[in-house]
Amino acid sequence: MLELDRVSAGYGAAQVLRELSLSVSAGEILCLMGRNGAGKTTAMRAIMGLIPLMGGRVLLDGAEVSALAPHKVPRAGIGYVPQGRRLFAGLTVAQNLEIGMRTRSSPPEVLEEVLALFPRLRERYRQPAQTLSGGEQQMLATARALCLRPKALLLDEPTEGLQPSMVDALRQVTLQMRGRGVATILVEQRPDAALAIADRIAFIENGRGGEVVPVEMLRRDPSLLARYLGV
Amino acid sequence: MDLGPYLLLAILEGAVMASVLALTAVGLSLVFGVMRVVNIAHGEFFMLGAVLAWYVTQMVGGPPSLGFGVALVVAPLIVGAIAVAADMTVLKRLDYDPERTIVATIGLLYIIQQLTLMGYGPEARPVEPPFNTRLALPWFEVRDGALALYWPWGLSTTSYKLAVIGAGIAVLLGVWAMMARSQMGLVMRAVQADRDMALAFGIPVERVYAMVFGLGAALAALAAVLIVPISQAHYLMGADPLLLAFTVVIIGGLGSLPGTVVAAILIGLSDGIISVFFSPTLAKILATLLVALVLVFRPQGLFGVRSA
Ligand SMILES: Nc1ncnc2c1ncn2[C@@H]1O[C@H](COP(=O)(O)OP(=O)(O)O)[C@@H](O)[C@H]1O
Numbered sequence: 262m263l264e265l266d267r268v269s270a271g272y273g274a275a276q277v278l279r280e281l282s283l284s285v286s287a288g289e290i291l292c293l294m295g296r297n298g299a300g301k302t303t304a305m306r307a308i309m310g311l312i313p314l315m316g317g318r319v320l321l322d323g324a325e326v327s328a329l330a331p332h333k334v335p336r337a338g339i340g341y342v343p344q345g346r347r348l349f350a351g352l353t354v355a356q357n358l359e360i361g362m363r364t365r366s367s368p369p370e371v372l373e374e375v376l377a378l379f380p381r382l383r384e385r386y387r388q389p390a391q392t393l394s395g396g397e398q399q400m401l402a403t404a405r406a407l408c409l410r411p412k413a414l415l416l417d418e419p420t421e422g423l424q425p426s427m428v429d430a431l432r433q434v435t436l437q438m439r440g441r442g443v444a445t446i447l448v449e450q451r452p453d454a455a456l457a458i459a460d461r462i463a464f465i466e467n468g469r470g471g472e473v474v475p476v477e478m479l480r481r482d483p484s485l486l487a488r489y490l491g492v
Numbered sequence: 493m494d495l496g497p498y499l500l501l502a503i504l505e506g507a508v509m510a511s512v513l514a515l516t517a518v519g520l521s522l523v524f525g526v527m528r529v530v531n532i533a534h535g536e537f538f539m540l541g542a543v544l545a546w547y548v549t550q551m552v553g554g555p556p557s558l559g560f561g562v563a564l565v566v567a568p569l570i571v572g573a574i575a576v577a578a579d580m581t582v583l584k585r586l587d588y589d590p591e592r593t594i595v596a597t598i599g600l601l602y603i604i605q606q607l608t609l610m611g612y613g614p615e616a617r618p619v620e621p622p623f624n625t626r627l628a629l630p631w632f633e634v635r636d637g638a639l640a641l642y643w644p645w646g647l648s649t650t651s652y653k654l655a656v657i658g659a660g661i662a663v664l665l666g667v668w669a670m671m672a673r674s675q676m677g678l679v680m681r682a683v684q685a686d687r688d689m690a691l692a693f694g695i696p697v698e699r700v701y702a703m704v705f706g707l708g709a710a711l712a713a714l715a716a717v718l719i720v721p722i723s724q725a726h727y728l729m730g731a732d733p734l735l736l737a738f739t740v741v742i743i744g745g746l747g748s749l750p751g752t753v754v755a756a757i758l759i760g761l762s763d764g765i766i767s768v769f770f771s772p773t774l775a776k777i778l779a780t781l782l783v784a785l786v787l788v789f790r791p792q793g794l795f796g797v798r799s800a
């Protein structure tokens with residue numbers, strides 16, 4: 262479904278990703294783990310075409326999305342929930358969702374489905390996005406990405422700093438998307454959260470891909486996780 | 493004349509200036525707000541608007557209102573197209589880098605100015621207003637304990653000046669409606685808020701940039717067409733509007749449209765009033781002093797939001 266094939270990328274002359282390869286299939290959640298600064302967010306940006314690739318390719322359903330102009334990458338069906346949420350400040354909840362709806366010209370019923378997943382957003386519908394609480398903002402960032410009916414979903418630390426009830430609500434939505442066949446790459450720092458939701462866990466260190474491990478193996482022997490993370 | 497009628501006259505003159513200034517400054521502010529580009533060539537787009545208005549009225553001929561009407565539409569369109577071309581050939585290549593685009597637009601300023609000098613020449617040329625009826629204005633006095641209207645000698649304006657004020661208000665309302673209500677405005681605000689996330693949601697940011705740069709230049713050109721029957725078209729006329737537009741945009745808050753409009757009214761009116769009662773130079777000194785004070789004590793402008 263979504264595949265990174267020996268992707269190298271960075272900022273200016275500074276290379277961050279070094280021939281990173283990953284793949285996630287439809288209806289699967291791949292958890293990407295690695296230390297701070299390992300290049301997880303950079304990998305997300307590279308997939309979205311927000312930084313130019315120095316080498317390698319990104320494929321969606323076999324089509325090379327890395328050959329597209331950046332604004333055409335989401336139109337191919339990739340939804341992005343960035344680290345730190347990055348909502349459109351100054352726009353209301355409704356307008357943020359409208360931007361998501363425009364991306365792939367989603368029919369109106371998609372908005373209803375998304376609002377059914379996040380009833381809180383309906384209550385805040387006409388409020389400016391920046392007036393929402395942290396948890397609500399994360400819901401909006403997720404909802405905005407779901408509005409484009411993604412085939413693949415990139416979630417970059419979606420539960421960073423949220424209360425447990427919010428974490429749980431977002432996890433339910435992520436699992437629901439998996440049930441609908443969405444391919445998800447989830448960047449998650451907390452081992453317990455990763456173990457609870459992932460199908461496979463991929464490790465990244467210094468921009469290089471490491472082991473990719475089925476989650477059952479780690480559930481049986483959680484000490485392995487610490488070893489893979491190198492802590 | 494008493495003080496009252498004088499003040500009315502000064503306010504009307506100030507309102508004409510505020511109207512034209514607001515259009516020019518909103519163009520500058522829009523470009524900075526959405527693209528983070530400080531467009532030093534903005535005054536030259538203004539000048540081009542006035543010069544093109546002269547050419548168009550010459551070419552069209554007929555009654556003044558016909559030529560002027562055509563110029564009002566055609567000049568902003570041509571200037572907008574020139575700006576779009578400049579965006580795609582120059583600014584895009586610089587990747588909209590905030591510092592390098594300043595240098596590039598300085599270059600653009602000189603290119604436009606010198607090409608105009610070569611083609612249009614150094615003369616200042618008038619454009620006839622489409623209509624110009626002199627309107628006497630009433631004032632009131634208290635006579636026998638009752639309010640009575642009278643017509644002080646010399647207290648008058650022209651129908652054209654009132655039309656400039658009206659046109660300015662109408663266009664500003666149009667810009668506001670476009671930003672607040674239209675799909676195009678929504679997309680522009682999304683790009684302004686977060687360029688990368690706009691891309692990540694399918695917005696063709698470079699096309700939006702080209703459009704905004706063209707729109708900003710067209711607003712300056714429109715302002716110039718409106719004022720040229722009152723001032724005249726000259727190849728160096730871009731300097732003053734540029735300076736004043738920057739004054740307004742800094743006082744109002746970079747990128748804040750309501751702030752820009754309020755500051756344009758403030759600067760336009762005070763300029764009118766101080767010029768009539770004291771001297772135009774004092775008006776400029778005070779405006780510059782206000783900019784300095786704002787920069788020191790409220791760098792985000794009176795209406796701007798402090799960036800994090
Ligand atoms: N905008 C940027 N410009 C230059 N270097 C950056 C930028 N963003 C991140 N980096 C660098 O790239 C590396 C990887 O960062 P990032 O992908 O954010 O890591 P992670 O998400 O895994 O914590 C770090 O060394 C970081 O300093």
Ligand SMILES: [Mg+2]
Pocket residue numbers: 301302303344
């Ligand atoms: Mg990160």
